[in-house]
Amino acid sequence: xxxxxxxxxxxxxxxxxxxxxxxxxxxxxxxxxxxxxxxxxxxxxxxxxxxxxxxxxxxxxxxxxxxxxxxxxxxxxxxxxxxxxxxxxxxxxxxxxxxxxxxxxxxxxxxxxxxxxxxxxxxxxxxxxxxxxxxxxxxxxxxxxxxxxxxxxxxxxxxxxxxxxxxxxxxxxxxxxxxxxxxxxxxxxxxxxxxxxxxxxxxxxxxxxxxxxxxxxxxxxxxxxxxxxxxxxxxxxxxxxxxxxxxxxxxxxxxxxxxxxxxxxxxxxxxxxxxxxxxxxxxxxxxxxxxxxxxxxxxxxxxxxxxxxxxxxxxxxxxxxxxxxxxxxxxxxxxxxxxxxxxxxxxxxxxxxxxxxxxxxxxxxxxxxxxxxxxxxxxxxxxxxxxxxxxxxxxxxxxxxxxxxxxxxxxxxxxxxxxxxxxxxxxxxxxxxxxxxxxxxxxxxxxxxxxxxxxxxxxxxxxxxxxxxxxxxxxxxxxxxxxxxxxxxxxxxxxxxxxxxxxxxxxxxxxxxxxxxxxxxxxxxxxxxxxxxxxxxxxxxxxxxxxxxxxxxxxxxxxxxxxxxxxxxxxxxxxxxxxxxxxxxxxxxxxxxxxxxxxxxxxxxxxxxxxxxxxxxxxxxxxxxxxxxxxxxxxxxxxxxxxxxxxxxxxxxxxxxxxxxxxxxxxxxxxxxxxxxxxxxxxxxxxxxxxxxxxxxxxxxxxxxxxxxxxxxxxxxxxxxxxxxxxxxxxxxxxxxxxxxxxxxxxxxxxxxxxxxxxxxxxxxxxxxxxxxxxxxxxxxxxxxxxxxxxxxxxxxxxxxxxxxxxxxxxxxxxxxxxxxxxxxxxxxxxxxxxxxxxxxxxxxxxxxxxxxxxxxxxxxxxxxxxxxxxxxxxxxxxxxxxxxxxxxxxxxxxx
Amino acid sequence: xxxxxxxxxxxxxxxxxxxxxxxxxxxxxxxxxxxxxxxxxxxxxxxxxxxxxxxxxxxxxxxxxxxxxxxxxxxxxxxxxxxxxxxxx
Numbered sequence: 007x008x009x010x011x012x013x014x015x016x017x018x019x020x021x022x023x024x025x026x027x028x029x030x031x032x033x034x035x036x037x038x039x040x041x042x043x044x045x046x047x048x049x050x051x052x053x054x055x056x057x058x059x060x061x062x063x064x065x066x067x068x069x070x071x072x073x074x075x076x077x078x079x080x081x082x083x084x085x086x087x088x089x090x091x092x093x094x095x096x097x098x099x100x101x102x103x104x105x106x107x108x109x110x111x112x113x114x115x116x117x118x119x120x121x122x123x124x125x126x127x128x129x130x131x132x133x134x135x136x137x138x139x140x141x142x143x144x145x146x147x148x149x150x151x152x153x154x155x156x157x158x159x160x161x162x163x164x165x166x167x168x169x170x171x172x173x174x175x176x177x178x179x180x181x182x183x184x185x186x187x188x189x190x191x192x193x194x195x196x197x198x199x200x201x202x203x204x205x206x207x208x209x210x211x212x213x214x215x216x217x218x219x220x221x222x223x224x225x226x227x228x229x230x231x232x233x234x235x236x237x238x239x240x241x242x243x244x245x246x247x248x249x250x251x252x253x254x255x256x257x258x259x260x261x262x263x264x265x266x267x268x269x270x271x272x273x274x275x276x277x278x279x280x281x282x283x284x285x286x287x288x289x290x291x292x293x294x295x296x297x298x299x300x301x302x303x304x305x306x307x308x309x310x311x312x313x314x315x316x317x318x319x320x321x322x323x324x325x326x327x328x329x330x331x332x333x334x335x336x337x338x339x340x341x342x343x344x345x346x347x348x349x350x351x352x353x354x355x356x357x358x359x360x361x362x363x364x365x366x367x368x369x370x371x372x373x374x375x376x377x378x379x380x381x382x383x384x385x386x387x388x389x390x391x392x393x394x395x396x397x398x399x400x401x402x403x404x405x406x407x408x409x410x411x412x413x414x415x416x417x418x419x420x421x422x423x424x425x426x427x428x429x430x431x432x433x434x435x436x437x438x439x440x441x442x443x444x445x446x447x448x449x450x451x452x453x454x455x456x457x458x459x460x461x462x463x464x465x466x467x468x469x470x471x472x473x474x475x476x477x478x479x480x481x482x483x484x485x486x487x488x489x490x491x492x493x494x495x496x497x498x499x500x501x502x503x504x505x506x507x508x509x510x511x512x513x514x515x516x517x518x519x520x521x522x523x524x525x526x527x528x529x530x531x532x533x534x535x536x537x538x539x540x541x542x543x544x545x546x547x548x549x550x551x552x553x554x555x556x557x558x559x560x561x562x563x564x565x566x567x568x569x570x571x572x573x574x575x576x577x578x579x580x581x582x583x584x585x586x587x588x589x590x591x592x593x594x595x596x597x598x599x600x601x602x603x604x605x606x607x608x609x610x611x612x613x614x615x616x617x618x619x620x621x622x623x624x625x626x627x628x629x630x631x632x633x634x635x636x637x638x639x640x641x642x643x644x645x646x647x648x649x650x651x652x653x654x655x656x657x658x659x660x661x662x663x664x665x666x667x668x669x670x671x672x673x674x675x676x677x678x679x680x681x682x683x684x685x686x687x688x689x690x691x692x693x694x695x696x697x698x699x700x701x702x703x704x705x706x707x708x709x710x711x712x713x714x715x716x717x718x719x720x721x722x723x724x725x726x727x728x729x730x731x732x733x734x735x736x737x738x739x740x741x742x743x744x745x746x747x748x749x750x751x752x753x754x755x756x757x758x759x760x761x762x763x764x765x766x767x768x769x770x771x772x773x774x775x776x777x778x779x780x781x782x783x784x785x786x787x788x789x790x791x792x793x794x795x796x797x798x799x800x801x802x803x804x805x806x807x808x809x810x811x812x813x814x815x816x817x818x819x820x821x822x823x824x825x826x827x828x829x830x831x832x833x834x835x836x837x838x839x840x841x842x843x844x845x846x847x848x849x850x851x852x853x854x855x856x857x858x859x860x861x862x863x864x865x866x867x868x869x870x871x872x873x874x875x876x877x878x879x880x881x882x883x884x885x886x887x888x889x890x891x892x893x894x895x896x897x898x899x900x901x902x
Numbered sequence: 903x904x905x906x907x908x909x910x911x912x913x914x915x916x917x918x919x920x921x922x923x924x925x926x927x928x929x930x931x932x933x934x935x936x937x938x939x940x941x942x943x944x945x946x947x948x949x950x951x952x953x954x955x956x957x958x959x960x961x962x963x964x965x966x967x968x969x970x971x972x973x974x975x976x977x978x979x980x981x982x983x984x985x986x987x988x989x990x991x
Contacts, residue, residue, distance in 0.1 A: 074958065283976060
């Protein structure tokens, strides 16, 4: 019993040692000192959780039963590791760039972030892993049992159960303490990885020690041992080829798909370069682990009494030869392999369960959603912890219920075949862009149903879950659906049969459903990101030190929030952290603050993506990109609104400037108008005043003179009156307050009236008017008086200004497009070109002041014609002065 | 050394690197083929069956070959990566 107590003591010391190692590693990582934590060797050793208690104890039993078949379990993973360039490299890159947290996360991310798929994978992973955890608990309790029975004290079943419970509780505690200390964005657990690496060395050392003891201590050297092997019952090569190939495939697939392997291989990977080292170092580890298995099995078979359990030869052989210390070492080795597996498996599964099952449910029950970040972090940690407990407890439950009866190896293989169902979806997802969510669902469902039907259910033994008749004749007598002989193909090994059909049908359903379905946009984006990961992501930088990161953050921050502000912020942070200088440690606290600061300038999603890029080395995910695009769109909209507004203002300013120019012009016009008017008024006024003064002051004026002077006064007064009339007329017309007196009449009549009015009192020098009365037979509907005024003015002008010796005026009526035109053409010298432009302006008079006139006539004409809807313009090139009056056709038509 | 002399030298290097990656890709295939050889061994009980000791030696030799080959290739790749980085690519 003493040895047993020592064993328990050693066990406890070992556990404390593990806690300390993990604790130290966590601390070193936190302080940023753990460069050695990130060495490729640690990574390689952490992969060794592939070798569980199943390897440590079970491999020997396996070899004792089936010869070299056990090697397939290690050959598969070796090939996968050696072929790292094909698959693992891509998987690790994807895992890093997409911040993948588990295999369920990977599959759901690839297929459009489907949570349903994640839930499915999680449930299947739990189903596949639970027997495996049970297996580890069983191995620990049985090895206890082996020890105690060797010392003559059989453990009761209750004691075994409580042992298993104790172990389970301890493992749960360890996983919770080091697996959920903090919520790391990258889901890396330095403490756990370090502990696993140490355990890898312990179990390798223990197995090697037992092996060396067996070969050189008991076997008597290499050649003797080899001879002994050949002489034993497994001395001849007896291997079914189908099993050999299937098992190599199966172990390779499981190596990729096991949640715990995915955890250490992809999630905990610090640097892609580590994979390069592990690609040869891990096969070497596996090789050494399996090197002494056959010798131990053979010596065990020789040494131990018939019927003893070959699964525990690693323990019983040293015990039987009285080598207690070696046995204890071997026990610790087995304990190590069991515990490290349970810890990582619980960690991996709890991440999946918590992320894909517990959190979505919790969030959906919360009305606020995930906006309160601190609160959610707490909940995530809690749900992780509960999930770890639940997973380990599930394993314990399975162990108690199954009674721990079946051989370790077969239990392990069933588990392998279960998780291997992820393989088609996984490989298809990262190499084939056409793989869709529907396909993944179909493949996984078909694969798992067949696996359960052909392997899992029959494994409980005929007559328990599957009746014997069903095994022999198929469900309800359907022969081709017999669980171990699909399509009537009998004679296949049950495992090979199950793996073959499940993987084949899984792949086919996955493929066909993918071909038929149509993926969502997010799915297609993610597909492209996964399949072309090497084009989308650069090699993640391995940072020389944490301060380098801070410097990069500083460079970025300066660009965004300005140099002075950024430097102040960093200096403040450095002071807060108690550091001298400008650069603070990139602590999560600081990063959060910085992100908030940046978010104020560039938006939250952009800030997060930028910091993530520098700190995490991860590339931006599709969701990040979408959020960034969203923010950018908002900003662009805002700026385009601003732009529109400023354009409008510019337009207004332009209009104002134009209006101002116009006003200035008008003001100038008004000034010149006023000065002209006053000038025009003053000239007659001056003569009126002068002559009226003469009449008043001079008494000696003859009657004749009096008449002459008073007639001058009269003329000038008339001229003034006319000028004032014209001005009044013009102002009325210009202001638009004129009332048109519309009535109908003939053009001929108007012209007759105009000619007679204009030529009244002209005396002998009357201009000769040439008309064509035929053309003038046009009825008009317009303001006849005003039109006549225009005609009078034009005829009067010809009378006044025509300088020909025999003045002649032609009046021609014609039709232009949509208008009636009346041309007044005289035979004078016409108006010089330079003056043509100004004749319609007020007070403009051509040539010398031969005739008295205010120069308002043509201005008034133009105004009148504008009012009547027509025009009056100078018609150049007619030999003399020519004016064209255009009347709208409506005026002519309306009257007809 | 003038730039003229440099260019073919560098191209040769990246050519080597690509062939190195080809070898790395090929290694698991070689391993799979070599480990498939046991499928050809005779299964019957009569004489001429392969002895377990010979099988062990064969399988572990293949393993050793793969590990050493993989290790050598990984080292070469690391060196080639470092050279590439030095060239400022």
